[in-house]
Amino acid sequence: MTELALMDNLWVMICAVLVLFMQGGFILLEAGSTRMKNAGHIAGKTIFTVGIASLVYWAVGWGFAYGEGNAFIGMSDFFFGDFSTAEEGLVGSVDFFFQVMFAAIALTIAFGGFAERAKLSTYIVFAVLFSAFVYPIVAHWIWGDGWLANLGKQDFAGSTVVHLTGAMAALAATILLKPRLGKYNKDGSANELAGHNQVYTALGVLILWVGWFGFNAGSTLEVADAFFGYVALNTQLAAAAGAVAALFIAWAMTGKSDVPTMLNGALAGLVAITASCAFVAPWAAVVIGIVGGLIVFFSMKFFDKARIDDPIFALSVHGVAGIWGTISTGFFATPELAAMNGGSAGLFYGGGFSQLGVQVLSVVACGAFAFIASYVLLLVTKALVGGLRVSEEEEIVGLDLSEHGSYGYPESMPGNERTGA
Template structure:
């Protein structure tokens, strides 16, 4: 391979790595904006912890757990630390798409995302210590094991033969649903925030304190998704990369429009938070097949994802679960939709492919639910996972961190 092309490929992958890293700012802004100001420091702390510990865990063993080399298709381990090998910095590695170091860093950014999804769902009432322990086990073990089943050459990648199998281009299931399943288990075991439901079980709105910040977070996430999906091409291939960015953007736009239109028809108001989550739903929905879809098919996937957002949020309230940022609807339900859409739209569409996709969704769901339940239930029975009533009412920032995100604002209140 030409040295210039190898360099260009690697530079593009490093740019995408930076964009995926920037997504953590978007997640933090979105979570802060949709929750109350008294828990801002707590949310920021969790997000910073996830990035730092996620990268260290991925270095220690996560990378080699996810990409173990030759293994039985279910569980393998390539050893601790990083081993660059003889070809790690040459075009012989990854067909000249990137170097070993870039590979580790790009994939490490994905690993941290799975836990960030859970952070938003459990916001405002989980003990920080319990959450940190959960992150260590879930990012360190569960995420890379599920990833190895497909991206590491495991059993999902060879269903029906080497040219067939489950398909998840950039992680509708392997990233978003992995986080979404854990979020679902967590909010079931954790219970709703105080004041979320009245004595009759009716859901009450708990408004976020900074909707402009939430909007900024979603736009940052959209920008970061150009690296999330664009980098998943695993090279700077001009045709495929540009197609992926087009399908990603169109699905996001369609998801936003569909969600705001659906919520307007049902609730007779222009709900910005539904609009924002619709954009995210479209992005999650297109992630599994962004490289397979035509622009029109991407729009169709986004339109359906937008409807799913509105109905999914209502469903979560109806079953008396509390998800402050809509993480379960966005990342789990739309992640499932996007994964199944590969069997319905695009160049792989067909009954066999749909069944492969369904198998992948089921396998990830069963494993993630089981492991998340074991981790969180054990924490609940030992150290506890929920803060006290007093701490929840007064805010986690003061009780768990001894500081305030907006001290001047509080002083002016008095």
């Protein structure tokens, strides 16, 4: 193996670890955004679903996504075990390790729509089904030489493949599970079921922000021309712009500089730039981040009024911002950068509506597939586990105690206070 190929493999391996560490960000983000009585459940659920996603993706997911097949699905390389090396490019095991982390992130995003009311058995069964039959199909269409890739679809690191796919599964779950107890009143007004720890939430966002450089910059898959630095620059600018824009729109509209909105704005900027980070100029990255931060505020309000209970705001942060990020490439992709990455220029650079049309088509096709497939698989899950949701009594007590037999914060719960030194 050449020295350059070795550096490429080392770079991608380090970035894969960064993407894995993003799960720590999701633990803190989701636990902090929900109530104390469910914190341990959410943390533990994240760990075992990463385990399930990894095993299922190894068994069949990689084959469906990247195996030889047709324009819609791969049909080879199941039970991945490629131990070969290569003089140039990535070895198979490094490539697999990087890609399986993306599959696990998509599943974690999907589970944001299940929070505080789904059975543990629901998580287990759906994790298997989603990791086998939903995420890999979309990945094949766009990253696995599928039909959207052949049309020139641009999604450098996964605004569509990872974020929109996960969000559409979350939408299917929120519809079938219905709102948490006490979320909505009979007149349709919403009650705020505030998360128990904004410090956890903020730290979770920061960990995700750091991990995103593995997510986006790592998707260059090489170090030869240090293009990963340019991708990182655009990622940083979009995240910063999203955070600032969300803070100011919340302040302007409500009179308060709402912290959760600002944090979700940063994430929305990151999600939005994920598709286009290798295709756009820095000024466009700022614009993409600003729009992401603005639309996440209005999207959160919209879903609340529509009585769609989304505790982690997965639909707004990953779904709506993912749609915007995908479409934005069709507006802002420069001719030079698009050519470098095998795409076409965007509308604002004289590329016409061709690339924009492909981006819109991908949103419709992938979003519809992910939602319908997830909805059907959730119905299958419901039949297998005897219902998706815990009982009313179990929900009131909290999933920590009802599903696991102990609280995430045992000393903080009534009746569990310690006495003495």
